[in-house]
Amino acid sequence: MHDEQKTNEPTRRQMLGLVAGAALAAPLLGATEALAAPADEKKKAPPPKGAAGGGTKMRPYELPPLPYAKNALGGYLSAEILELHHGKHHAGYVKGLNDTLAQLQEAQKKGDFSKIKPLERALAFHGSGHVLHTLYWNSMSPKGGGNPTxxxxxxxxxxxxxxxxxxxxxxxxxxxxxxxxxxxxxxxxxxxxxxxxxxxxxxxxxxxxxxxxxxxxxxxxxxxxxxxxxxxxxxxxxxxxxxxxxxxxxxxxxxxxxxxx
Known part of the structure; x- marks a missing residue:
């Protein structure tokens, strides 16, 4: 995967499109926004109603840190696997999501939606990839196993x-x-x-x-x-x-x- 590159900051309307328009981003986001949202957004109160159309901007999505050390699941998954999976594959979906949102923003500015179908497909793919991987890291724990209660x-x-x-x-x-x-x-x-x-x-x-x-x-x-x-x-x-x-x-x-x- 390529290193993340800076993009124009996407609008809140575009970010909400991940929930409202993507094929699996919608059902799989559920209550996960706080896990997969841009870091700065977790610290802020929600904007007032109507802000989505008023130019309020959000920072690009960021790769969240693993909730444990890379070698913490050694008996199940090695540090090498987690390093590659988290640092390359998950990071690639974050970059793809930000890049797609930047392209959607550019299409909005130009009023040119001729590429909306592949962009929406990319939004669903990368957005859902980011959400699912964020859930995946948290679905495992060095202290896990046993039975639910x-x-x-x-x-x-x-x-x-x-x-x-x-x-x-x-x-x-x-x-x-x-x-x-x-x-x-x-x-x-x-x-x-x-x-x-x-x-x-x-x-x-x-x-x-x-x-x-x-x-x-x-x-x-x-x-x-x-x-x-x-x-x-x-x-x-x-x-x-x-x-x-x-x-x-x-x-x-x-x-x-x-x-x-």
Missing amino acids: GALKSAIETSFGSVDACRKQLAAAAKAGEASAWGVLAWEPLGNRLVTLAAENHQNQGFQGSVPLLVIDVWEHAYYLKYKADRGSYVDKFFDVANWDFAAQRLAQAQQAPLFG
């Missing part, structure tokens, strides 16, 4: 019958994703239930409105240096580091923000 455990048992059944279904979804894919455990607010998704690329086969709680990256760059072509072992061992506390926190946030309030 509390409200998450209850929701899992209601939706899947048991924690073990949930693990099996999520693992099956992750293993079944074609080529470059993700296994996703998500909260679906209309039905008040948990679902699993086999999202392909980053932005395809989502469930609009669902909020991801835990994600497994099954693109080959996530595991090939250690597991070679054995995706199954990589997925099965994910549960040794699964961050159920993170998933529980996201479930609580999702349940406080119903799709239709």
Whole structure:
């Protein structure tokens, strides 16, 4: 991946387009904006209503730091894998997102939307890639594994019958994703239930409105240096580091923000 380059600062309207217009950015963002948003935006109060059309600007998206040391998952993923995955692949999606937003801003200035289809495709791809990778790092923890507790455990048992059944279904979804894919455990607010998704690329086969709680990256760059072509072992061992506390926190946030309030 190329190093990030500076672009014109995209407008808030363009950033919101990631949520409202992208094929999987919308369903997978859920309550994740605070994780994947530009760093400075996390510290600021939301702008007043109407500011989106008034020229308010946002800083470009930034690559968030890993929530643990690169060697912290050594028994599952090596420091070399995390260095390449986070520093090259994830960084590439951040750069692609910023570049796409800059091109959309230029198209707005010129009133020329002849390239809107590939730009919207790029927005969905890079934006969803950034969001999913941000979720992925937090879906694992050196202190992870074990079993979920509390409200998450209850929701899992209601939706899947048991924690073990949930693990099996999520693992099956992750293993079944074609080529470059993700296994996703998500909260679906209309039905008040948990679902699993086999999202392909980053932005395809989502469930609009669902909020991801835990994600497994099954693109080959996530595991090939250690597991070679054995995706199954990589997925099965994910549960040794699964961050159920993170998933529980996201479930609580999702349940406080119903799709239709």
